[in-house]
Amino acid sequence: MLIFILPDAKAVSLKAADLAADLVRKKSGAVLGLAAGATPLAMYGELVRRHQAGEADLSAITAFGLDEYLSLGADHPASCAHTLRQHFTQPLGLPESRIHLLDGLFQGDMAAYCADYEARIAKAGGLDLQILGLGVNGHIGFNEPGCSLGGRTHPVCLRSSTLATNQRTVFAPLGEDVPKSAVSMGVATILAAKRVLLLATGASKADAVAKAVEGPVTAMIPASALQLHPDATLLLDQAAASRLLLKDDYAAESVYLDKTL
Numbered sequence: 001m002l003i004f005i006l007p008d009a010k011a012v013s014l015k016a017a018d019l020a021a022d023l024v025r026k027k028s029g030a031v032l033g034l035a036a037g038a039t040p041l042a043m044y045g046e047l048v049r050r051h052q053a054g055e056a057d058l059s060a061i062t063a064f065g066l067d068e069y070l071s072l073g074a075d076h077p078a079s080c081a082h083t084l085r086q087h088f089t090q091p092l093g094l095p096e097s098r099i100h101l102l103d104g105l106f107q108g109d110m111a112a113y114c115a116d117y118e119a120r121i122a123k124a125g126g127l128d129l130q131i132l133g134l135g136v137n138g139h140i141g142f143n144e145p146g147c148s149l150g151g152r153t154h155p156v157c158l159r160s161s162t163l164a165t166n167q168r169t170v171f172a173p174l175g176e177d178v179p180k181s182a183v184s185m186g187v188a189t190i191l192a193a194k195r196v197l198l199l200a201t202g203a204s205k206a207d208a209v210a211k212a213v214e215g216p217v218t219a220m221i222p223a224s225a226l227q228l229h230p231d232a233t234l235l236l237d238q239a240a241a242s243r244l245l246l247k248d249d250y251a252a253e254s255v256y257l258d259k260t261l
């Protein structure tokens with residue numbers, strides 16, 4: 001893993017936008033996997049700004065949503081689809097044919113639906129870049145502690161820690177109850193992406209970051225599976241990096257690698 005420890009959340013967003021824009025500059029039709037949640041929004045905003053200012057051209061990308069709450073439609077303000085459309089695909093003006101979002105209202109054969117989502121990713125050529133946030137319990141996508149590290153897109157039950165966090169931060173302000181289940185790309189789907197960028201900011205993520213980076217690879221911390229990925233980059237602010245034992249070494253290494261790669 002390449003770990004960048006940056007001064008603050010804004011620097012994390014700008015660095016993430018730099019890396020994503022660089023990838024799209026090299027491959028204009030890049031296939032991007034996109035997390036919702038709060039953390040990547042400023043990065044998406046910066047990419048949209050660069051696109052609209054003519055500093056980057058994201059018009060040929062294909063977008064795949066990472067996950068979705070079951071029972072929420074794409075018009076629900078807390079749905080991942082709504083977030084990604086509002087902050088990214090709509091302002092970029094991407095055509096519907098290149099926007100793939102998991103349907104939280106899907107009724108029917110869920111296994112077939114999930115297999116079809118995987119087939120759509122494969123048909124697009126696979127994910128060139130997967131953008132991830134990090135749950136305080138170490139989840140990536142909605143792959144929760146105890147998940148299968150070999151899992152592909154699948155329905156999941158959210159753990160009590162995620163329910164509590166998301167109830168407090170997202171659903172209570174809307175006066176609603178957090179959905180108890182979701183559908184998510186699996187850890188193996190994420191690991192199959194050619195490049196992974198995980199963004200984590202704030203002290204609430206420090207414990208999960210430390211376990212994901214410096215603990216064993218374990219399904220109890222799904223993000224620890226990124227240790228197995230050949231090209232995973234973690235972009236952290238000081239607070240999220242605060243519990244890393246080797247943080248000074250990572251900081252020195254990232255300065256070196258940034259100059260040489």
Ligand code: F6R
Nearest residue numbers: 035036037038039133134135141
């Ligand atoms: C959302 C997702 C989740 C979030 C994670 C962190 O699509 O996949 O794994 O990335 O819960 O959420 P925030 O960024 O809101 O702290």
